[in-house]
Amino acid sequence: MCNEYKIIEEFFYRNREQVKNPIIRSFLADAQNLYLVQHAILYPNDCNLKMVDETFQAHYQRVQKIKYISNLIYFFSLDFDKKREDCKIAFY
8 A cells, every 4th residue: 555655756846847837837726636546657558548538538629728718708898898998088
């Protein structure tokens, strides 16, 4: 058991620069995702690696959708405010 923790710790130490990436940090913040990664580190077979890969791809797509919708809302609100300002100027 102690040896497993050491293996996982060494993996994250060797890959500390990649773990600093915000998308990877948000992926690992989920306990289930962290478990899948740890399981794949300890038992690196095709099935475990594929499970991590598919889960990360789903996470990445979810984050991209959220970012896209957030940008839509942001730019729509800017356009809305500009139109309101144009209307105020036209009436004065």
